Amino acid sequence: MAKIRLNDLTKTYQGKPAIEKISMEIEAGELMALVGHSGCGKTTMLRLISGLIQPDQGSIWIDGLDVTKTKAEKRDVVMVFQENLLFPHLTVAENIAFGMRMQRSPRKKRMDKTRELLDLMQLPDLEKRYPSQLSGGQQQRVALARVLALEPKVLLLDEPLSNLDPKLRDDLRDLILKLHKDFKMTTILVTHDRDEAMMMADRIAVLYYGKLLQMDKPINIYNKPVSREVASLFGQCNFIPGLLKDGVFQTEGYRFRVPALKRGGRVEACVRSEHIKVVRPENDRPMGVITEKKYVGGQSIIKVAVGNLIFIARGSNYFDLEIGNQVGLDIDWTLVSFNGLKNQA
Amino acid sequence: MDRSKALGHIVLVSILLVLILPFLVLIIWSFSQGWASNALLPNEFGLRGWRYLFSQQSRMLSSLGMSILISLVVTGFGMILSIPAGKALGLYIFPGKRLIELLVLAPTIIPTIAVGMGIQIAFIRYGLADTLLGVILVHLPLVLPYGIRIFASIYKALGTKWEDQAKILKANGWQRFWFTSLPFLYPGMISAGVLMFNVSFSQYFLTYLIGGGKIMTLPILLFPFVNSGDRVMASGLSLIFILSSLILMLIIERVITDSEEKTNVYYL
Structure with a gap:
């Protein structure tokens, strides 16, 4: 297990910053997910930590040692x-043993370890096959086995599940979590899939155009996003600007009563669509008219116009509602995060 | 049979004829003893040409040996030089890259006679004229463009990802080349090897100029016969020339090629 510390890490490609002044600490044995849109610098981070590229500025520390150089x-x-890059000219067993061979481990040790990993990865009887003869899931397992053979302190995974179909994805996800625990590795997982990150990670770091926006436990990333970008990465959100003061949230056209908060002033509320219930219209609730209705899997997405505001609510059991119905909204304000507004006009 | 099929057959047969007819003519000539100018076939067949070619005084066997030696050494050095050069041109961006690409190609564009004289003067100064080393050195720039072009395009297609993967698996520089790059280069090594060997094997002018007639290769031996109109000898030598390079090609291909399942995945 190893603790990783990144200090002011900066990397530019042809004048454009790929990542900018990123500092973070990843605890020993932690599984950290790096999340962000494509091109946000996730993969650059992995390549820096692995040593394949050098940072322009900043340093990388593993277990108190500066490994930047x-x-x-x-x-x-x-x-x-991401593309598992199994050597096509080597068999499965030779691929798994490759790292040990490069380190000149004794033959006996190589063979034992390879066999052990083949069992662990549930790849029996495949050691003599070539990578092109394996399924996508099997290839990804061999790729994992190949790096685990080196008994690393730190494991970096670049979108390991993105090329697999859903069933295989679930299996491999559980396998990765098990390996992470059994091998006692510090693991960094790059993904653009928010559910994957939520399910697997101890903590999530959100990158946005090369900057670290927020790093926290999944539940806090979801419930207390520090900005609009983080909020919308992890699910649908209603962003409502307004004035927050003494337990009242004054928006354009409507006053909401909210739990008393220390913070006040011009803010933007981020109301998750699953935290809004569409209910019978009653006097003490915001009321509006349904303008749109969609049905997605087991859930309905309902758009409700309240004065000038449009709320998107999400939930099950809304089958009997129709467009044009007068409804009330029940918003769980304890789950709403308020963020100060920047660049106020 | 429909028309397109018939047309296809005609094209195929005519291609075969165009390729095989010259061979037939060479074979007939090499076995002829006398051929009247108005006859379709020689009026007398004999082994005069072949007997002479395989005799001591013709120096055919020693020239063939010399040719093979020079071409193999040139191919070997050409390979050693063009793989790293191809890697540099295929993967890296550096100032003056376009110029170097052009310079590498230059020997295939500029007539050898234009530079041959200058090279000869320089070689005389350094004592390389009339030597085996001199001939090998002067063949090298002629074969390099083929190797460099082939390896540059392979490296370009491969990118750096396999090397990165090997680095992650803790392979050092040599191990990365030996265990990951080389297997991908095999098919390219066959085509580059065959091309480089043939270019060197059939080189006449520069061998003659730098070797000064002291380094006897097959083309050097062949030329006077062609020049003096001794078609029996010329045909025999030409056949030996073609067959020996063909046999060597086959050997090279056998030696370098691996089992099928490995080669067909290289360019994925």
């Missing part, structure tokens, strides 16, 4: 690439 082949860090 250490070459990839000397670091105790391994990485599984």
Whole structure:
């Protein structure tokens, strides 16, 4: 297990910053998910930590040692690439043993370890096959086995589940979580899939155009997003600007009574659509008219116009509602996050 | 049979004829003893040409050996030089890259006679004229463009991802080349090897100029016969020339090629 510390890490590509002044600490044995839109610098982060590229500024520390200048082949860090890059000219067993062979481990040890990993990865009787003869899920398992053979302190995964179909995805996700615990590794997972990050990670770091926006436990990322960008990455959100003062949230056209908060002034409320219930119209609630209705899987998405505001609510059991119905909204304000507004006109 | 099929057959047969007819003519010539100018076939067949070619005084066997030696050494060095050069041109961006690409290609564009004289003067100064080393050195720039172009395009297609993967698996520089890059280069090594060997094997002018007639290769031996109109000898030598390079190609291909399942996944 290893603790990783990143200090003011900056990397530019042809004048454009890929990541900018990122500092973070990843605890020993933690599973951290790096989340963000494509091109936000997630993969650059992994390549920096693995040592495949060098930062322009800043330093990388593993277990109290500065490894910034250490070459990839000397670091105790391994990485599984998105395209699993199994060597096509080597068999499954040879692929798994590759790292040990490069380190000149004795033959006996190599063979034992390979067999052990084949069992662990549920890849029996495949050791003599070539990668092109394996299914996508099997290839990804071999790629994992190949790096685990090196008994690394740090495991980096670049979108390991993105090329798999849903059933395989679930299996491999559980396998990765199990390996992470059994091998006692510090793991960094890059993903653009918010559910994957929520389900797997101890903490989530959200990147946005090369900057670290927020790093926290999944539940806090979801319920207390620090900005609009973080909020919308993890599910649908109604962003409502207004004035917050003494338990009242004054918006354009409507006053909401909210729990008393320390913070006040011009804010933007982020109301998750699943925290709004569409109910019978009653006098003490905001009321509006349904303008749109969609049905997605087991849930309905309902758009309700309240004065000038449009709320999007999400939930089950809304089958009997029709467009044009007068309804009330029950908003759980304890779950709403308010963020100060920047660049106020 | 429909028309397109018939047309296809005609094209196929005519291609075969165009390729095989010259061979037939060479074979007939090499076995002829006398051929009247107005006859379709020689009036007398014999082994005069072949007997002479395989005799001591023709120096055919020693020239063939010399040719093979030079071409193999040139191919070997050409390979050693063009793989790293191809990697540099295929993967890296550096100032002056376009110029170097052009310079590498130059030997295939600029007539050898234009630079041959200058090279000869320089080689005389350094004592390389009339030597085996001199001939090998002067063949090298002629074969390099083929190797460099092939390896540059392979490296370009591969990118750096396999090397990155090997780095992650803790392979050092040599191991990365030996265990990950080389297997991907095999098919390219066959085509580059065959091309480089043939270019060197059939080189006449520069071998003659730098070797000064002391380094006897097959083309050097062949030329006077063609020039003096001794078609029996010329045909025999030409056949030996073609067959020996063909046999060597087959050997190279056998030696380098691996089992099928490996080669067909290289360019994925």
